[in-house]
Amino acid sequence: MARIHPTAIVDSKADLDDSVEVGPYSIIGPNVKIGARTRIGPHVVVEGHTTIGCDNTFFQFSSIGGMPQDKKYGGEATRLEIGDRNLIREFCTFNLGTAQDAGVTRLGNDNWILAYVHLAHDCQVGSNTIFSNNASLGGHVHVGDWVIVSGFAAVHQFCKIGDHAFVGMNTSLTQDVPPYVLLSGNPAAPHGINVEGLKRRGFSREQINAIRNAYKLIYKSGHTLDEAKAALAAAEADTPDAAAELRLMREFLDTTTRGIVR
Structure with a gap:
């Protein structure tokens, strides 16, 4: 049986692997599926049509699978998909997709998502990325593999960030970033390639x-x-x-x- 703290609320229709842990006061909705060995910490809400893979760790106070912050959203059964081996720290917010796009927000595998990160509706994030504290993506943003988004960086909706790019701290990004490019600033400016990475x-x-x-x-x-x-x-x-x-x-x-x- 899944290890569910007695104060947690897990809907009877939720599909949890037997090895899943759910911490105190967390809430798991009816359309949620969670894979093997994933740990949901205390005070986490997982709702919506959300699928979570194996070996993920969610720290306290995150809101996962909430409705999109989009006035066009009309209650459609859109989705959030999270892969395997992701670390999601405190106070993160990941929203469902919208019918105006692919209908799904995705996060790949082996990502480090640090505190207060926001992944808006319809974002498509690859694998092996690092998002530092308070990094935020607007809706419909695409992020490749091995990307680093530094603390307090903000990415405008519909932007794309290519593989191995590096976005510096406090960057305001309103255009696309080619693969391998290192940039920072407000407005953002390129500063060479991500050689160290x-x-x-x-x-x-x-x-x-x-x-x-x-x-x-x-x-x-x-x-x-x-x-x-x-x-x-x-x-x-x-x-x-x-x-x-x-x-x-x-x-x-x-x-x-x-x-x-x-």
Whole structure:
């Protein structure tokens, strides 16, 4: 049987694995499914059509699966999906999706989500990310894998942040961030690539140099965005050892809708 504290309220229709722990005074709603070995701390509310994977830890006072903060929301059965091995610290708020988008808010695997983080409706967050205290995402934001969003950073709705990017403390972000780019400020400005993060993740010297050169093509060459994409395509063909990394940057530029921070 799941280990449920006697003061917790767990709806009889909730689907909890036998190894789940639920702490004192927490509330689990009827449409919630929680996977093996996940721990729900004290005073946590999990509601809505929410699916949580295995080996997650939720600290006290988080609100998970609440209705979207969107005036267009009309009570549709939208969802929140959380993967495996995530750490969610105190006072986090994750909202359901809306019918105006994919209908689901997603958080991947192996993420560190620190205190007071807000994931708004329809956000799509990858895996191995770190969100520091008070980082907030507006609705419909897409965040790639291995991204770091520092404390008190705020991301405007519909923005995209590419893989391995680094968003500095107190950043106000209103445009898209290409993969590997390090930026900060209000308004946000680019400051090179996330070299330290790439080294820690095992990128080779050749790959890092190719990414640095790609950054220069986008930000230092005076190219228009279309010219930068053409230059990246040429560099991709000439740099087989880093072709995948350059392709990731070029394809991101192809799909930006808000424009990139420049």
